[in-house]
Every structure is written in structure tokens, then in C-alpha cells.
Amino acid sequence: MNTQKQPTEVQLEMIRQQLGREPQGMVGIAVENEKDVPLVLQMELLVNDKPFPTLYWLSSKDLYQAIAEIETAGVVKLLEEELMSEPELLEKHLADQQRYVDLRWASATDQQKQRIEELGFLPLYTKYGIGGISQWDKIRCLHMNYAYHLAQGSALGELLDQRYGLGLKLNDLNI
Template sequence: MVIQTDQVPNDDQLTIIARQLGRAPRGIQAITAIDGEDTPLVLRMQSIVDDKPFPTLYWLSSDRLKVELSHIEARGVIKQLEARLKEDSAFLTAYHRSHEDYVARRWQHMTQEDRDLAEQRGYTELLRQRGIGGITNWDQVRCLHTQYAHHLCGDNVIGQWLDAEYGVIDSLP
């Protein structure tokens, strides 16, 4: 079960997140998805971290999902998806809409201070053009983890496909 949320992590959740990431977390704005046991699944990250752009808005923190998606990636699914994007114009259009949703959400969740800093440092174009996971070529798939993190919090056709083909969502409590 996935529960969408928008909460600042408390100390207990930060401890869980540090264990999930293998390090102390930096740049977390909020937890945006949890499972039925209240375990963080997806983190929303700040777009400016340590005065530098951080183009990954949604970060998959769930150990269970990371393992599941790594197994799927190891099967060569990214190449399969990229082939489909070349052959299926409707799928490509939906994928481009997923990137547009990601960029819009990134900008929506930036503070005015971060927007001002982005403008001053020349990061605005980068943050408005880089898609899911910071990818520049919206016809390619870089990583299933970032796609799926976005799926759990937004509109992502690759994540929808992963649930339909592999039942990734079914691996959660």
C-alpha cells in the first residue's frame, strides 16, 4: 500500500532514512510517500543543495523497492523501454508529459529563496529543462528508480508500466 503524504520527517523517520540511504540525509524537503507500515518510500528533495543544483526531485528511499527495481533493470528493461519510446509515439508523448510534470513539480516546490538563487547562479534553465532524475534527453530512460519515485508522487508513464508489467507496487506491505 502506498500513501501519498507531504510531511517533514521527524527524528524517527530521519533515522530510518539514514539507514535506507546508508548515510545522513541532506536536502530533504518532505517525505512524499510511505507504505502501510509508515516507512518512507519517496523523499522530495530540495532543488538547491549546498548552493548547487540538485535536479533529482523525488528520491526513492525504500530498500524493498530499490532491490525490486534493480532486478528489473538487470533484465535489460531500460533498453526495451527506449526501443518502445522510438516505436510508439503515444508512449513517447506520455513520457514527455511525465517529464513536464516532474519539471513543473520541481519548480512548484522550490522556495522563493531557491528560485532567486537559481536565477543569480544561472541554474534556472537547468532546473526548468532537466527532466526526471536530471536527464537532459527526454527520449531516453536513465534509471527506473527515479521514474518509479516520480510515479508514486506524480504522473509517470514508466512507473505505471512497471506496475502493469511487473507488479512492483505489489511488493509493498
């Protein structure tokens, strides 16, 4: 599991600028670049007794915009078609989904697990994959998938890096 770290005051201010608000439910920084710019935040499982949609949140505005342009170009649908036509890619993607579910649940404390069960949210943490998706052969959000990739590695993230050079740009990001 990727080790998250607590942000410095400078990083906390960057995170506020990235998000446009005070961060809520942040456990720490999961990924930063060589300039100490936060790229991915690790999030609490519950925020105000409501499930947070993902374990890893893409915080970089620049990276968010780059991925938004990829999504706007219709790449999600193309990637879903590719998953259906390439069994090996689908197998890797499904394994990434299971690894994410396992990692997310393993990151919970016993107290958090108990509260999740009390609130009736257990299925959200044991059956729903990256971005809270129930159909693992689909893609809900490239932002959440790429955040997971940066924190843990994934087949989908590798494709985005290969095709769009996202990984090459990480150290150039300023916010």
C-alpha cells in the same frame, strides 16, 4: 502536488538506515507505505548551492533493489525502444517529463529561484526532466522515474507496476 510530511523520529532513523548516512537536502517524506515506511523523499532543489538531481528520491532499500534487478536485466533499453515504437506511450512520457519540470520549478520559493538564477543553474530546472535528463525520449534511471511515479503518477511507472508488480509489493516493504 503531493504533500510531503515531516518524518517522525522512528522514520528518520529508518531513512538513515535506508540511505546509509544522514539525509541531506530532504524536505520531507513524499510517499510512505501502510506501515509508515518511507518510500520516497522530497528533496531540496539546491543542496550546498549545488543542484540536487531530482525532486523525488527513492529511499526504500527493498524497492531500490527490486528496480536495480529490473535495470540490470536491460529493461531501460527495451523501454526506450518501446517509447520510439509507440507514439501514444512516448506522448504520455513526454507529458510526464514536462509535468515534472513544471512541478519542480513550482515547488521552489522565490528565494530559491533567485539563488538558482544567480548560480547559473536555471536551464537545469527548466529544460532537464526526471533524473536530470535533457533528452526526454530517453530514460536515465528507473529509480528516479519510479520515485516520481509513486509521488505523482507516470506512464513509465504504470508500466513497471503492470509488468513487474512493484506497486503490489509496496506495503510489504520494511526498509
